[in-house]
Amino acid sequence: MMSSLIKKIGGGLVMAMISLFAHAEHQINFPAPVTEIGRQVYDLHIITMWIIVGIAVVVYGAMFWSLLKHRKSVGYKPATFSHSTALEIIWTTIPFIILIAMAYPATKSVIAMKDTSNADMTVKVTGYQWKWEYDYQQDGFKFMSVLSTPRDQIEGKEAKGADYLLEVDNPMVVPVNKKVRVLLTANDVIHAWWMPEFGVKQDAIPGFIRDTWFKVEKPGTYRGQCAELCGKDHGFMPIVVVAKEQADYDKWVAEQKAKAAAAADTGKDRSKEELVAAGEKIYAANCAGCHQPHGEGMPPVFPALAGSKIVNGPAAGQIDIVMNGKPGTAMPAFAKQMSDGDVAAVITFTRNSWGNKAGDVVQASEIKASRK
Numbered sequence: 001m002m003s004s005l006i007k008k009i010g011g012g013l014v015m016a017m018i019s020l021f022a023h024a025e026h027q028i029n030f031p032a033p034v035t036e037i038g039r040q041v042y043d044l045h046i047i048t049m050w051i052i053v054g055i056a057v058v059v060y061g062a063m064f065w066s067l068l069k070h071r072k073s074v075g076y077k078p079a080t081f082s083h084s085t086a087l088e089i090i091w092t093t094i095p096f097i098i099l100i101a102m103a104y105p106a107t108k109s110v111i112a113m114k115d116t117s118n119a120d121m122t123v124k125v126t127g128y129q130w131k132w133e134y135d136y137q138q139d140g141f142k143f144m145s146v147l148s149t150p151r152d153q154i155e156g157k158e159a160k161g162a163d164y165l166l167e168v169d170n171p172m173v174v175p176v177n178k179k180v181r182v183l184l185t186a187n188d189v190i191h192a193w194w195m196p197e198f199g200v201k202q203d204a205i206p207g208f209i210r211d212t213w214f215k216v217e218k219p220g221t222y223r224g225q226c227a228e229l230c231g232k233d234h235g236f237m238p239i240v241v242v243a244k245e246q247a248d249y250d251k252w253v254a255e256q257k258a259k260a261a262a263a264a265d266t267g268k269d270r271s272k273e274e275l276v277a278a279g280e281k282i283y284a285a286n287c288a289g290c291h292q293p294h295g296e297g298m299p300p301v302f303p304a305l306a307g308s309k310i311v312n313g314p315a316a317g318q319i320d321i322v323m324n325g326k327p328g329t330a331m332p333a334f335a336k337q338m339s340d341g342d343v344a345a346v347i348t349f350t351r352n353s354w355g356n357k358a359g360d361v362v363q364a365s366e367i368k369a370s371r372k
Helices: 002-021 036-069 085-114 246-264 272-286 315-324 340-350 364-370
Strands: 121-128 131-136 141-145 172-175 180-186 191-195 200-204 210-214 220-226 238-244
Touching: 036 085, 121 172, 121 191, 121 200, 141 246, 172 246, 180 191, 180 200, 191 238, 200 210, 238 246, 272 340, 315 340, 315 364, 340 364
Parallel strands: 121 180, 172 238
Antiparallel strands: 121 131, 131 141, 180 210, 191 200, 191 220, 220 238
16 A cells, blocks of 8 residues: 555656656756666656755745744734644654655665666776776777876866866767666776766775666767766866767777777887877876976976986886886876886887986887786
8 A cells, every 4th residue: 555655656746847857958957868867867856856845935934924923023822732743743744755755766766776787788997096997898908098188278278178177088988778787996096987967976996896887878978077086186087988879889899909909919119209209198198197298297296207217217117117106105007007018108208208318218028028
């Protein structure tokens, strides 16, 4: 009996509000949802808001009416009773019914959020300070996704773009109308993968695997952010997901597999010019946030690379720090974050820039050997 009543109350509230608000454009509200879970979260938000508005109108209305009508100045005589059992039952029962009416659809949504079974594909997402790694394990490739907003915009030297701090070099790509299971973890500190249009927000915790899911219903580019305070560049850790039709997604997968195969060939030596050119881009994406665009650093937390004894010293010492990090400092280990070729390029770039005198070249084969 109670279950039937709850369903009727919950269903009635949902239908009454959805028809009016669920698909409306709101500049100061949640973004338009593109998944079923996102719609449920949006609808619950609207329903709860109007319940709160109704409660506020009743409570404040009763309060102000009582203040106005029961004033001593109008000759009102105070009541002599101390309490009313009937009134106490009423104001206990009504909130209980309201809470049950709100809890029923909310519980259904929470259960649906946790149901990651029967997924069409799985992507492992790892949070790093301050970037994301997307591992398409069933397709055999993975890549880093790093903020691509130009440094000149961040430093106020250029006008900010339309997607300022919400753009990346390599977005996550998924097919539309497919259930995508996301396995979440972190390599250093707690991060949170938050996509508002999907109705998804899940913490990524070092040493643990958490999971969530979504099914995007229409193609497009969707933007989110890390929602857990994770360090100095927390605000520079966006999430971008591109949803494509299946045919376009298949083409993208083929391109990524080709890139992965090319990156796996680490035996090829490159010239100093090629390494420096590639290393400059890698440095800008991965290192400039801490060590600054021109290697001046932010001492004492982030030491300068320009004139550094390590950068100008034997290459083996710099390779070890870049690959394994430096305990007790903010310097992370890049061994799992970069390919051998990328590590070689960025080290060669730093050793030949900003007046550094090392002038030598580090090849991918040396990085590969250091992993053993």
